[in-house]
Amino acid sequence: MNLHVPVRVGSYTTRGNLFLAPVAGYSDAAFRSVCADAGCDLAFTEMVSSEALTRGHLKTEVLLAREENEPDYAVQLFGARPETMARAAQIVAERWRPAIIDVNCGCPVPKIVKSGAGSALMRDPERIRAIVEAMSAAVRVPVTVKIRLGWDDSSINYLEAAAAAVEGGAAAVTLHARTREQGYAGTADRSAFYALAAAVPVPVFASGDLFSAAVAVEILSGGLPSRTRAGERGVAGVMFARGAMGDPFIFTRVRAALEGAPEPGITMAARMAAARRHLAISMRSYGERGACVEFRKQACAYLKGAPGGAELRRMAVSCSTAREYEVFFSAWEEASARFGASS
Numbered sequence: 001m002n003l004h005v006p007v008r009v010g011s012y013t014t015r016g017n018l019f020l021a022p023v024a025g026y027s028d029a030a031f032r033s034v035c036a037d038a039g040c041d042l043a044f045t046e047m048v049s050s051e052a053l054t055r056g057h058l059k060t061e062v063l064l065a066r067e068e069n070e071p072d073y074a075v076q077l078f079g080a081r082p083e084t085m086a087r088a089a090q091i092v093a094e095r096w097r098p099a100i101i102d103v104n105c106g107c108p109v110p111k112i113v114k115s116g117a118g119s120a121l122m123r124d125p126e127r128i129r130a131i132v133e134a135m136s137a138a139v140r141v142p143v144t145v146k147i148r149l150g151w152d153d154s155s156i157n158y159l160e161a162a163a164a165a166v167e168g169g170a171a172a173v174t175l176h177a178r179t180r181e182q183g184y185a186g187t188a189d190r191s192a193f194y195a196l197a198a199a200v201p202v203p204v205f206a207s208g209d210l211f212s213a214a215v216a217v218e219i220l221s222g223g224l225p226s227r228t229r230a231g232e233r234g235v236a237g238v239m240f241a242r243g244a245m246g247d248p249f250i251f252t253r254v255r256a257a258l259e260g261a262p263e264p265g266i267t268m269a270a271r272m273a274a275a276r277r278h279l280a281i282s283m284r285s286y287g288e289r290g291a292c293v294e295f296r297k298q299a300c301a302y303l304k305g306a307p308g309g310a311e312l313r314r315m316a317v318s319c320s321t322a323r324e325y326e327v328f329f330s331a332w333e334e335a336s337a338r339f340g341a342s343s
């Protein structure tokens, strides 16, 4: 059975069910573009402030730009006020024409939570409903939400939060199967994906601990057979976050696994080419200095498992210019050749 299939999200149909998650500081045009090349079907931008957007305080040109190989994307907004979120959605829809506008109900950062946005919304499902309702009335673009399990272990309420969002008009729900208290630590509760998919009438996307093709296949095929009974909806899509950092080819591997094709061999040369392209697009977006400093963490991520990685990482974290990265890439090439690395 081919598990790599499109998903209907309101009036929009995705190309497939493999998504890049909204990840602040990572999911920009450069990384989304590299992931699109590797087989990502739809990427989410990092969260964008509805307050800043409506006051014209944001550098949206850079934040919401996209590359030619990315025909569609989903823009994620955060905020606590329904009117502001609706106005921000209008601005984004008119100017950037995204396929989807997503509402962040999961960010655990204290500054965001204090403003009533992000995961604070998990404590106020009625407000989630009001936000989604106001946004859905303001734009024709499908509005979706990304939620967590709940605030903490003693207040697991994702079913309630998702139901409120759907009542407000949400066209899909992504569940990051951790509580706010967990942050990004601890294991994601995979059983919650199946419970949510069975409970709401819209597609459910899974986020949390998506680090391998095998896990994605398991989630999309319904997990243990007993979990998805005949006629019950399963999980519609999977979202990669940390699993894609420095490894956009996770999309290539998952796609092959879902389509029942043999595991593709990803060469070190292909990884290097992706890293080079990632840096080149970043330089166009942010200028040489900004991009080069910002790219250090990405370069380290691309080096995961590379021969001579420790030495190369030391080089990467001091690169500040395009020229220095050329030296770094040459050293990486040399190390790969020396160690005869093919993957």
Ligand SMILES: Cc1cc2nc3c(=O)[nH]c(=O)nc-3n(C[C@H](O)[C@H](O)[C@H](O)COP(=O)(O)O)c2cc1C
Pocket (backbone or CB within 6 Å): 021, 022, 023, 024, 025, 045, 046, 047, 076, 104, 105, 106, 107, 146, 176, 184, 207, 208, 209, 210, 211, 239, 240, 241, 242, 243
């Ligand atoms: C550095 C970082 C930044 C993130 N930024 C966002 C964000 O802007 N919006 C959002 O909804 N989730 C954000 N997330 C959460 C991810 O989208 C994802 O739900 C989470 O990392 C769980 O997936 P994983 O365990 O496979 O990494 C962020 C996660 C990390 C690690």
